[in-house]
Amino acid sequence: MEISRRNFLISLSSAALLSRAGQTAQTLPRKAPLLMGPPLESLCFGACNREHKPQPCWRPIQKLKPQLFMWLGDTIYADTQDMSEMLSKYRQQQSNLDYKKMREQVPIIGTWDDHDYGENNAGAEYPMKKQSRELFLDFIDEPKKTKRRAANGIYTSYTFGPVGQRAKIILFDLRYNRSLKSDPDRDLLGEEQWQWFEEELASSDADFHLLSSSTSVLSSSVLFTEDWDKFPKSYERLFELLDRYNPPGTLFLAGDKHFGCFSSRPAGKNSKRYYEMMSSGLTHTVPGFYKPVVRKYYGAHKSFTDINFGHIRFDWKRQQIICDIRNRLGKVALRRIYEKDPKTGLLNEIGF
Numbered sequence: 001m002e003i004s005r006r007n008f009l010i011s012l013s014s015a016a017l018l019s020r021a022g023q024t025a026q027t028l029p030r031k032a033p034l035l036m037g038p039p040l041e042s043l044c045f046g047a048c049n050r051e052h053k054p055q056p057c058w059r060p061i062q063k064l065k066p067q068l069f070m071w072l073g074d075t076i077y078a079d080t081q082d083m084s085e086m087l088s089k090y091r092q093q094q095s096n097l098d099y100k101k102m103r104e105q106v107p108i109i110g111t112w113d114d115h116d117y118g119e120n121n122a123g124a125e126y127p128m129k130k131q132s133r134e135l136f137l138d139f140i141d142e143p144k145k146t147k148r149r150a151a152n153g154i155y156t157s158y159t160f161g162p163v164g165q166r167a168k169i170i171l172f173d174l175r176y177n178r179s180l181k182s183d184p185d186r187d188l189l190g191e192e193q194w195q196w197f198e199e200e201l202a203s204s205d206a207d208f209h210l211l212s213s214s215t216s217v218l219s220s221s222v223l224f225t226e227d228w229d230k231f232p233k234s235y236e237r238l239f240e241l242l243d244r245y246n247p248p249g250t251l252f253l254a255g256d257k258h259f260g261c262f263s264s265r266p267a268g269k270n271s272k273r274y275y276e277m278m279s280s281g282l283t284h285t286v287p288g289f290y291k292p293v294v295r296k297y298y299g300a301h302k303s304f305t306d307i308n309f310g311h312i313r314f315d316w317k318r319q320q321i322i323c324d325i326r327n328r329l330g331k332v333a334l335r336r337i338y339e340k341d342p343k344t345g346l347l348n349e350i351g352f
């Protein structure tokens with residue numbers, strides 16, 4: 001059952017979780033009621049997780065008691081068109097004892113990247129995408145018969161907190177509709193998802209927006225990476241929409257590259273400065289010989305090349321987001337603090 005907009009507004013005074021164009025309280029994954037009540041104060045996220053490898057991050061994540069954990073891709077390395085093989089890998093992941101314990105206490109949301117979608121660097125052409133979508137959504141406990149299960153892709157949004165303390169998470173799907181490499185106007189999202197995204201921005205009254213995608217929007221590209229700017233039309237359209245709707249407190253989150261990184265660059269027609277936090281490598285990161293290259297290219301004080309997860313806290317009084325990339329022990333490896341400019345709504349980096 002969906003909650004009507006009127007009921008949403010009525011419930012605002014008591015329930016701090018709502019969504020209009022995105023997920024409703026009834027359609028949130030299992031354990032979601034834990035999110036009801038206070039505004040979003042803390043969440044963890046991570047990406048790139050080999051289901052058969054040691055997974056040291058679940059315990060420190062559980063210790064931090066985040067209000068949710070968000071997958072940003074490569075929850076497993078399925079890389080197959082055989083759905084029974086994919087399912088057995090998801091089952092292996094769910095039987096990991098530390099993940100299981102974390103899952104019992106922390107609501108889990110997320111999106112996928114290529115390896116859990118089904119194939120390295122795959123897009124719309126992957127033949128098993130409908131079946132794979134079902135397996136992924138089952139894995140993150142998406143209830144049956146939601147709008148998300150019927151959509152062309154697994155994109156969705158969640159909105160938390162009362163007016164004035166409202167945070168919105170937008171989760172893109174960069175795989176289901178991604179055009180072929182041979183297409184000169186390569187698109188990342190597909191028209192349906194673009195329309196949805198525009199509506200999400202147009203209807204949002206959130207104070208902070210976490211735009212979350214598996215691959216990076218702002219970090220520097222190298223030859224073999226799959227960042228948004230490798231899709232110039234989509235990159236342009238993204239910032240055109242951000243220019244048009246100006247969502248306050250916009251921070252990009254990403255996974256994918258097998259290291260953690262803070263990035264920033266001006267974008268859009270007025271060259272507004274945007275920020276991104278990337279965390280990738282829950283079980284594995286870039287190989288040893290590549291670590292010094294990453295640190296040199298992405299900045300020694302901006303990148304972290306060992307196993308890591310992201311931890312985000314909101315300081316609602318100060319209108320700040322405290323972003324930590326934490327190591328396998330849960331210790332802070334890198335920190336950035338962003339504060340929202342009350343006039344422009346843009347974030348400024350104020351500390352690290």
Ligand SMILES: [Fe+2]
Binds near residue numbers: 047048049074256
């Ligand atoms: Fe990966």
